[in-house]
Amino acid sequence: MVLVLVAIPLLVAACDNGDDDDVTPTPIPTPTPTPTPSDIEMASIPRGSFSMGSTEGDDWYERPVHSVMLLPFYMARYEVTYAQWVKVRDWGEAHGYSFNMPEDRGGEEEGGTQDENHPVTGIEWYDAVLWCNALSEMEGRTPSYYTSSAKSTVYRSGRVDIQNDWVKWDADGYRLPTEAEWEYACRAGTTTKYSFGNSISRSNANYYHGGDSYENRTTPVGSYRRNVWDLYDMHGNVSEWVWDWYGILYYGSGGLVAGVNPRGPSSGSYRVLRGGHRRDSPEGLRSAARGSSPPDDRSFRADYKGFRPVRSQGGVEYKGAD
Ligand SMILES: [Ca+2]
Numbered sequence: 671m672v673l674v675l676v677a678i679p680l681l682v683a684a685c686d687n688g689d690d691d692d693v694t695p696t697p698i699p700t701p702t703p704t705p706t707p708s709d710i711e712m713a714s715i716p717r718g719s720f721s722m723g724s725t726e727g728d729d730w731y732e733r734p735v736h737s738v739m740l741l742p743f744y745m746a747r748y749e750v751t752y753a754q755w756v757k758v759r760d761w762g763e764a765h766g767y768s769f770n771m772p773e774d775r776g777g778e779e780e781g782g783t784q785d786e787n788h789p790v791t792g793i794e795w796y797d798a799v800l801w802c803n804a805l806s807e808m809e810g811r812t813p814s815y816y817t818s819s820a821k822s823t824v825y826r827s828g829r830v831d832i833q834n835d836w837v838k839w840d841a842d843g844y845r846l847p848t849e850a851e852w853e854y855a856c857r858a859g860t861t862t863k864y865s866f867g868n869s870i871s872r873s874n875a876n877y878y879h880g881g882d883s884y885e886n887r888t889t890p891v892g893s894y895r896r897n898v899w900d901l902y903d904m905h906g907n908v909s910e911w912v913w914d915w916y917g918i919l920y921y922g923s924g925g926l927v928a929g930v931n932p933r934g935p936s937s938g939s940y941r942v943l944r945g946g947h948r949r950d951s952p953e954g955l956r957s958a959a960r961g962s963s964p965p966d967d968r969s970f971r972a973d974y975k976g977f978r979p980v981r982s983q984g985g986v987e988y989k990g991a992d
Pocket residue numbers: 875876877878879880881882884885886887948
């Protein structure tokens with residue numbers, strides 16, 4: 671998208687100069703700086719509260735519907751693309767990072783691709799977290815993730831099961847959204863099954879048997895309708911890693927504590943995935959639908975998985991009643 675904006679003035683300039691050598695060349699305008707050196711466009715998500723979960727289907731682990739209050743944050747408008755993944759990964763590897771899956775992942779045989787504008791696939795949860803830290807350091811921001819509660823050693827390698835209190839939640843660096851932040855952003859003020867209403871069609875998302883031209887394959891990010899908070903592909907394409915350990919009983923156990931900036935259980939064996947993917951049915955793409963997987967998953971199912979980062983906007987955290 672940024673490339674298109676830059677390319678048009680160049681083409682215009684070339685045409686102006688092509689038919690008359692006496693004309694002073696039109697200066698090529700300086701491209702508008704991208705929001706970040708990594709070309710990642712972020713949408714601003716306002717602070718607020720919403721009803722998390724659903725009673726729509728048989729998935730009892732989406733219940734009870736409970737009220738959640740969140741601070742404002744920024745969220746990537748698109749799933750992380752293969753080109754963005756490579757750019758930040760390569761920067762990280764040149765600056766002390768070691769990813770668990772350095773080999774290039776994604777391939778046509780599993781419906782993924784290394785086309786630069788498609789979502790990256792096959793990413794471990796650990797590597798998604800490492801990538802967020804690398805992106806933060808690449809942009810001169812304070813990293814979010816550390817290897818202990820002292821928060822003195824930046825997480826740059828290995829498979830570390832970072833605890834909730836090892837995270838600088840108010841840092842200006844990137845991190846994965848919490849499960850609550852993800853659903854809040856996906857709903858964008860709606861209470862329907864999808865952010866577009868109670869049904870979904872091939873013009874709204876990439877899913878299985880959607881009847882689009884990308885059956886069983888990823889689509890370039892941003893190919894479908896965005897939600898009102900300017901986020902694309904929250905339903906479908908690749909399912910997205912979020913921060914939380916998957917807690918099947920978590921919604922019912924948290925009470926008031928879970929209602930304010932909930933960050934999930936303190937331990938677990940699976941991490942949450944959200945939004946469904948290109949092989950999911952429409953039910954799997956619902957705003958409230960919860961998926962999960964081992965954080966080091968390397969099975970063929972890894973090729974259904976991607977992620978998108980967020981950044982906190984700061985603000986005074988609501989602590990709840992003492
Ligand atoms: Ca499809």
